[in-house]
Amino acid sequence: MDFFLQLLVSGVVVGSIYALVALGFVLIYKVTRVINFAQGEFLMVGAYVCLALVAQLQLPFWIAFLMTMAVSVGLGLLIERLALRPMLGQPIIAIIMLTIGLSSVLKCAVLVIWGPNNRAYPQIFSQVPIHLGSVVISQVYLWSVGFAVLFLGLFTLFFRYSNAGMAMRAVADDQQAALSMGISLKKVFAMAWCIAFLVASVGGVFLGNINVVNVSLGFFGMKVFPAAVLGGLDSIPGAIVGGLSIGLIEALSGGYLDPLVGGGSKEVIPFIVLVIILMVKPYGLFGRAASAKV
Amino acid sequence: MSVMLRVSNIEVVYSEVILVLQGMSLEVPEGRIVTLLGANGAGKTTTLKAISALLRSENGRITDGTIEFSGAIINRKEPENIVRDGIFQVMEGRRIFKSLTVTENLLVGAHLRRDRERINFDIDTVFNYFPRLRERHRQTAGHLSGGEQQMLAIGRALMARPKLMLLDEPSLGLASLLVREIFEIIMRINRDEGITILLVEQNANLALQVADYGYIMEGGRVVLAGDCETLRNNPDVKEFYLGHSDRGKKSFKEVKHYQRRKRWLS
Numbered sequence: 001m002d003f004f005l006q007l008l009v010s011g012v013v014v015g016s017i018y019a020l021v022a023l024g025f026v027l028i029y030k031v032t033r034v035i036n037f038a039q040g041e042f043l044m045v046g047a048y049v050c051l052a053l054v055a056q057l058q059l060p061f062w063i064a065f066l067m068t069m070a071v072s073v074g075l076g077l078l079i080e081r082l083a084l085r086p087m088l089g090q091p092i093i094a095i096i097m098l099t100i101g102l103s104s105v106l107k108c109a110v111l112v113i114w115g116p117n118n119r120a121y122p123q124i125f126s127q128v129p130i131h132l133g134s135v136v137i138s139q140v141y142l143w144s145v146g147f148a149v150l151f152l153g154l155f156t157l158f159f160r161y162s163n164a165g166m167a168m169r170a171v172a173d174d175q176q177a178a179l180s181m182g183i184s185l186k187k188v189f190a191m192a193w194c195i196a197f198l199v200a201s202v203g204g205v206f207l208g209n210i211n212v213v214n215v216s217l218g219f220f221g222m223k224v225f226p227a228a229v230l231g232g233l234d235s236i237p238g239a240i241v242g243g244l245s246i247g248l249i250e251a252l253s254g255g256y257l258d259p260l261v262g263g264g265s266k267e268v269i270p271f272i273v274l275v276i277i278l279m280v281k282p283y284g285l286f287g288r289a290a291s292a293k294v
Numbered sequence: 295m296s297v298m299l300r301v302s303n304i305e306v307v308y309s310e311v312i313l314v315l316q317g318m319s320l321e322v323p324e325g326r327i328v329t330l331l332g333a334n335g336a337g338k339t340t341t342l343k344a345i346s347a348l349l350r351s352e353n354g355r356i357t358d359g360t361i362e363f364s365g366a367i368i369n370r371k372e373p374e375n376i377v378r379d380g381i382f383q384v385m386e387g388r389r390i391f392k393s394l395t396v397t398e399n400l401l402v403g404a405h406l407r408r409d410r411e412r413i414n415f416d417i418d419t420v421f422n423y424f425p426r427l428r429e430r431h432r433q434t435a436g437h438l439s440g441g442e443q444q445m446l447a448i449g450r451a452l453m454a455r456p457k458l459m460l461l462d463e464p465s466l467g468l469a470s471l472l473v474r475e476i477f478e479i480i481m482r483i484n485r486d487e488g489i490t491i492l493l494v495e496q497n498a499n500l501a502l503q504v505a506d507y508g509y510i511m512e513g514g515r516v517v518l519a520g521d522c523e524t525l526r527n528n529p530d531v532k533e534f535y536l537g538h539s540d541r542g543k544k545s546f547k548e549v550k551h552y553q554r555r556k557r558w559l560s
């Protein structure tokens with residue numbers, strides 16, 4: 001039972017990071033209909049930028065964290081301006097290919113600047129674990145889940161109540177009608193890329209603190225994709241549920257199946273579950289049928 | 295009475311090759327209701343989109359002529375700046391934001407406004423015009439009936455506090471009782487809110503009753519214009535746009551010529 005609870009906790013922690021990163025991915029899809037294959041690389045860049053500020057510039061972590069968020073917003077803006085905006089009006093498939101190119105460019109940039117070796121954050125969070133009943137949680141896990149939930153909450157409020165958030169949902173519903181309201185598509189698109197980069201970076205910073213930092217953090221995007229698809233690709237609550245589910249499935253299969261099959265099941269099981277769920281609900285748990293036609 | 299909107303001799307091309315408007319001109323005097331009538335495909339919607347700058351999102355372009363609003367040329371402005379200037383288009387087919395609630399749709403209509411305090415007051419004004427929307431204000435707009443969606447589309451336009459409202463076929467697909475209701479509200483909006491209206495309609499009969507001045511389009515240009523009183527009594531208009539005639543039988547050739555127009559009578 002304790003083992004199960006322990007798995008549950010780590011599943012929720014990693015799942016909340018998946019959910020956060022998936023939110024960015026879903027947002028881009030909702031607003032621009034682009035599937036962003038560089039979402040995992042955004043996360044990787046965030047982890048490296050914060051690490052560089054902490055380890056190389058010796059900045060206090062929370063300052064580095066804030067600066068990483070600012071840099072991420074800047075990079076999101078830059079990418080939208082230089083790569084995506086010139087592609088406006090081009091076929092979506094061309095833009096999707098562009099995001100695949102973008103993911104390679106970001107990976108190369110990281111390799112050139114920081115090299116291929118594993119790096120690690122200095123110890124930032126106390127290593128004294130916290131006991132919640134019989135479950136033991138390391139502090140970095142608590143901070144991760146706390147920040148993931150905080151950002152998920154903030155963005156949920158932002159989309160629901162703010163003028164800009166409503167404009168983003170309006171664009172997702174009907175671009176031309178949104179234009180006729182005086183909504184600037186360029187601004188909304190730019191905002192979507194900024195938020196996507198921002199949430200990915202936040203996820204990257206905490207994931208980097210939990211594990212080591214290397215280029216394979218980019219493969220994280222491969223996990224965010226099933227999380228988003230599971231939730232329905234265009235649903236933000238779906239992204240949250242999808243992320244948590246994938247995190248939990250991973251943790252449980254890692255804990256119970258890996259000893260039986262000799263490891264690796266947590267890489268495979270989430271995809272198997274994804275396929276099964278999509279067979280039952282082709283548009284994901286929360287997806288709208290219409291969106292699948294695009 | 296000053297001219298608020300002046301469209302002079304515009305030419306509009308879609309996809310760089312499809313010529314849709316040619317020498318299209320019209321004027322909308324401040325404070326009035328002007329109606330733009332014509333057969334399917336005459337170019338009415340295109341004219342409205344040229345004014346509101348929505349053309350560009352359909353790969354359309356004004357290749358000649360000018361559009362003036364309150365004395366300034368607005369041909370090359372972005373849609374958001376057109377809305378800022380005070381022109382708001384209610385698009386054909388309602389185009390409400392289906393996944394947003396009724397109130398959220400209204401708030402999006404006020405997207406460019408910065409006077410937050412007045413917005414709640416204006417939502418209330420919209421609900422006074424359309425009490426049915428008040429009852430459903432928390433409902434997802436996609437679940438509204440067609441008539442309610444049209445009300446929401448007009449209410450959303452009111453939220454922008456425009457000077458000029460471009461209405462594209464507000465009666466489309468509505469039962470005749472509801473059409474009357476919508477038209478009455480259009481008149482009240484014009485009278486009480488002081489909003490100038492350019493109304494595109496299939497229902498020529500009603501449009502010529504509520505408007506002060508009318509234009510009739512064919513093949514991308516105006517073929518007939520006049521105040522509505524005159525247009526209503528014009529024998530051609532009577533026969534082909536209002537669906538009754540006090541003239542004798544037409545020659546076959548003439549009938550044939552008008553067949554295309556007849557399709558949208560009734």
Ligand SMILES: Nc1ncnc2c1ncn2[C@@H]1O[C@H](COP(=O)(O)OP(=O)(O)OP(=O)(O)O)[C@@H](O)[C@H]1O
Pocket residue numbers: 308309312314332333334335336337338339340341352353354
């Ligand atoms: N995006 C577009 N690309 C190419 N051609 C178009 C486009 N939109 C409209 N057209 C063409 O322009 C012509 C005028 O269309 P428009 O929609 O302005 O007519 P309308 O008078 O509003 O007709 P209706 O009464 O059916 O709404 C039509 O022949 C139409 O096929």
Ligand SMILES: [Mg+2]
Pocket residue numbers: 338339340386462
């Ligand atoms: Mg039309």
